[in-house]
Amino acid sequence: MNIPFLSFEYMHSLMRQQAIDMFTQFYDDQYYILGKGVEIFEQEYAAYCKTKYCVGMSNGLDALFIALKTLGIGKGDEVVVPSNTYIATVLAVSYTGAIPVFAEPDSATYNITAKTIEDAITPKTKAIIPVHLYGQACEMEAILALSQKYHLFIVEDNAQAHGATYNGKITGSFGMINATSFYPGKNLGALGDSGAITTDDPMLAQKASMLRNYGSKEKYYNEIIGYNKRLDELQARFLSIKLKKIEEFTILRQQIAAWYNSALSVIPEINTPTIAKNSTHVYHLYVIRTSVRKSLQQYLKNNDIGTLIHYPVPPFLQKAYSQLKIKKNTFPLAEEFAETSLSLPIWPGMNQEMVSYISELIMKFYKQRKSF
Numbered sequence: 001m002n003i004p005f006l007s008f009e010y011m012h013s014l015m016r017q018q019a020i021d022m023f024t025q026f027y028d029d030q031y032y033i034l035g036k037g038v039e040i041f042e043q044e045y046a047a048y049c050k051t052k053y054c055v056g057m058s059n060g061l062d063a064l065f066i067a068l069k070t071l072g073i074g075k076g077d078e079v080v081v082p083s084n085t086y087i088a089t090v091l092a093v094s095y096t097g098a099i100p101v102f103a104e105p106d107s108a109t110y111n112i113t114a115k116t117i118e119d120a121i122t123p124k125t126k127a128i129i130p131v132h133l134y135g136q137a138c139e140m141e142a143i144l145a146l147s148q149k150y151h152l153f154i155v156e157d158n159a160q161a162h163g164a165t166y167n168g169k170i171t172g173s174f175g176m177i178n179a180t181s182f183y184p185g186k187n188l189g190a191l192g193d194s195g196a197i198t199t200d201d202p203m204l205a206q207k208a209s210m211l212r213n214y215g216s217k218e219k220y221y222n223e224i225i226g227y228n229k230r231l232d233e234l235q236a237r238f239l240s241i242k243l244k245k246i247e248e249f250t251i252l253r254q255q256i257a258a259w260y261n262s263a264l265s266v267i268p269e270i271n272t273p274t275i276a277k278n279s280t281h282v283y284h285l286y287v288i289r290t291s292v293r294k295s296l297q298q299y300l301k302n303n304d305i306g307t308l309i310h311y312p313v314p315p316f317l318q319k320a321y322s323q324l325k326i327k328k329n330t331f332p333l334a335e336e337f338a339e340t341s342l343s344l345p346i347w348p349g350m351n352q353e354m355v356s357y358i359s360e361l362i363m364k365f366y367k368q369r370k371s372f
């Protein structure tokens with residue numbers, strides 16, 4: 001069996017006719033920038049996140065950047081980010097001129113916690129970016145309490161966790177202003193780059209909306225120095241179609257994860273993710289940890305199973321961030337995760353037979369190692 005790391009085939013076949021009809025309409029409407037498709041999707045996504053406002057953005061990184069800019073974060077400020085996040089979270093902070101300060105994840109959930117964030121807070125800290133990594137919600141109540149104690153903004157990075165909840169409340173609705181990505185591979189993925197911010201605050205929504213569109217409310221009247229970070233009209237129209245299916249797709253992801261969990265939990269050499277009390281996990285990624293990652297990945301590749309590593313180098317050890325002068329072993333958990341994590345295929349359309357096949361290959365791999 002050949003199982004790719006990601007396939008859109010099942011999801012896209014379900015939406016194929018709708019997508020083609022949508023494209024015909026889009027083509028004929030002849031309104032290609034900030035048309036009614038963007039406006040409709042913004043309303044739908046805000047309703048989905050139970051926030052008052054959504055403002056569509058060009059991609060997840062831009063959404064994070066605009067969220068921080070909207071809050072006035074810049075030079076001289078510090079923003080706390082997870083030590084094991086994707087580089088985009090960190091880059092958004094750098095774009096504003098602020099300094100990213102890293103907080104370690106919890107070894108069981110892989111997410112930052114109120115405790116690890118508190119250790120990173122200084123008098124210069126202005127905001128915290130909790131990342132609901134791999135699809136599991138961070139412990140948002142404790143993090144919110146911490147933000148109140150120190151008067152900090154929360155900006156959720158919800159790129160990997162569309163639909164996840166903490167204590168029944170959906171991610172993307174906790175922070176002052178939150179950012180997400182609709183990169184095609186994300187749970188709610190478009191057919192190209194796109195993203196959004198969500199907020200309950202009308203002033204922040206308006207400022208974010210101006211910043212994304214040349215600093216203007218009214219065409220050709222520019223009130224602030226803005227950017228062009230607009231959500232594309234075609235992507236917005238496709239996202240409206242996919243949003244109607246997101247809950248169905250999430251249930252499929254959770255079913256696949258449950259199959260993996262029960263098959264892999266009998267292998268002591270593998271660490272499978274723990275779900276925290278009160279959190280739900282929407283399984284953007286199914287990440288295991290193993291000390292023999294390289295040979296397991298090669299073995300799976302030889303057997304036509306696609307895997308990826310999220311992520312092989314922590315952001316603070318990337319060449320791009322060498323100016324931070326952070327030495328190895330400063331954030332040992334993030335480094336350990338980078339050395340041991342392996343993401344297995346998880347996409348709507350995978351059936352139990354496929355998960356069993358992959359799980360049995362992994363079991364066979366460990367049995368062979370033992371017999372040496």
Ligand SMILES: *Cc1c(COP(=O)(O)O)cnc(C)c1O
Pocket residue numbers: 059060061062085086088089131157159160180181182183193194195
């Ligand atoms: C994908 C991702 C982003 C960036 O999204 P883009 O749309 O690719 O810019 C930011 N943060 C996290 C955690 C992500 O996974």
